[in-house]
Amino acid sequence: MKSDWIKKIAMLGVLFSLAINVKGADYERTKDVIYGRKHGVALTMDVITPAKQNNRGVIFAVSGGWFSSHDNIDKVIDRGTFLELLKRGYTLFAVVHGSQPKFTVPEIREDMHRAVRFIRHHAELYKIDPVIIGMFGGSAGGHLTLLQGTDGQDGDPSAEDPVDRESSAVQAIVSYFPPTDFLNYGKEGQHFDKLVRQVMFGRNPFLAALDFRKFDKEKQLIVKVEDQGEIKRLLKEVSPVTHVNKGDAPALLIHGDADLLVPIQQSKLILSKFKQEGVEAELLTMPDKNHGWKAEPEEIKRFGDWFDKHLLRGE
Numbered sequence: 001m002k003s004d005w006i007k008k009i010a011m012l013g014v015l016f017s018l019a020i021n022v023k024g025a026d027y028e029r030t031k032d033v034i035y036g037r038k039h040g041v042a043l044t045m046d047v048i049t050p051a052k053q054n055n056r057g058v059i060f061a062v063s064g065g066w067f068s069s070h071d072n073i074d075k076v077i078d079r080g081t082f083l084e085l086l087k088r089g090y091t092l093f094a095v096v097h098g099s100q101p102k103f104t105v106p107e108i109r110e111d112m113h114r115a116v117r118f119i120r121h122h123a124e125l126y127k128i129d130p131v132i133i134g135m136f137g138g139s140a141g142g143h144l145t146l147l148q149g150t151d152g153q154d155g156d157p158s159a160e161d162p163v164d165r166e167s168s169a170v171q172a173i174v175s176y177f178p179p180t181d182f183l184n185y186g187k188e189g190q191h192f193d194k195l196v197r198q199v200m201f202g203r204n205p206f207l208a209a210l211d212f213r214k215f216d217k218e219k220q221l222i223v224k225v226e227d228q229g230e231i232k233r234l235l236k237e238v239s240p241v242t243h244v245n246k247g248d249a250p251a252l253l254i255h256g257d258a259d260l261l262v263p264i265q266q267s268k269l270i271l272s273k274f275k276q277e278g279v280e281a282e283l284l285t286m287p288d289k290n291h292g293w294k295a296e297p298e299e300i301k302r303f304g305d306w307f308d309k310h311l312l313r314g315e
Contacts, residue, residue, distance in 0.1 A: 043115070137175065
C-alpha cells in the first residue's frame, strides 16, 4: 500500500537526444526542446502544437512530488484536460524541471522562471502572443503554477542572455490540489511534514524538495541549512500564499474534498487570500475525490473556459 501511494503521487503531474517531431491526428509534438542548461545538463520541454492554433500558449508544469520526467507524456497527452486545450487551439509547453532529491524547490523555481522566459522570448517561433501566457499543473505542479502566478519575476534588462531579459510572469493559471502554505498545512500552525508522515505511513518521500541547502564559502561545500528560523523563513518563501498580491494571475483551483495528502484547506486558504487582495479566483470542489482522479466532463469544460476567459480576452 505504501509503495502504491508513492508511485501514485510521483505520477501525478510527472508527465513529460534531440528534438523529435511526432504528429498526431490533431497536433504535432516536438520532444526535448532545450530551454536552458545548468550544471552541464540540459533542461527540456515538449511543445505540442494543435493543427489550428489560437495564438495563445499554455505551460504545463510537469511535476508530481517535485519529481519531473518525460516518461509519462504519452499517457497524459490523451487525457481530457490536454485534449480540451488542444481542441481550443492552445499551444502547450510541457516543462520538465530538475527533480528532487537532487534539487530543492528554490532551485526548481529557477527552472520554471527560465522556461517561461524562454517561451516568451521565442513566442514568434511558436506563433503565440508573448504578453498573455497561461499555466497549469497538479499537486507539486499546481504548487509551482501558483508560485509562477503569484511571484513571476521581471526580466533583467542588462542580462547578457536575451532570454533572461524577459519576464517570467504568467497571466492565467489553473492549479489542481496544490500545497499552498507549508507552515499551516491542514490546520493553522501545523508543519506540512507532520501531516504527510501521517498519510504516508511515517515517511515523507517529498521532504528532500524542501531540505534546504546553501554554499558555505569557508568550507567550499554545499551544506544543509540547520537554523530553524532560517528553515521557517525559506518554507514561507516557497509557500504561494506568501506572495499573493493585487494584480496576480487569475486562478482557478480544483481540489477534492477527500484529499488526504494535500487537504482542501490548502486551496481554501489561498482562495481567501486571493479574495482579500482582489485577485479573481475560484475553487471548484470535487466531492469525495482524493488526491487525483479521472477528469469529468463539466470539470474539463470549466478548465478550458477559464483559459478562454482570461487568455482570449479582446479576441
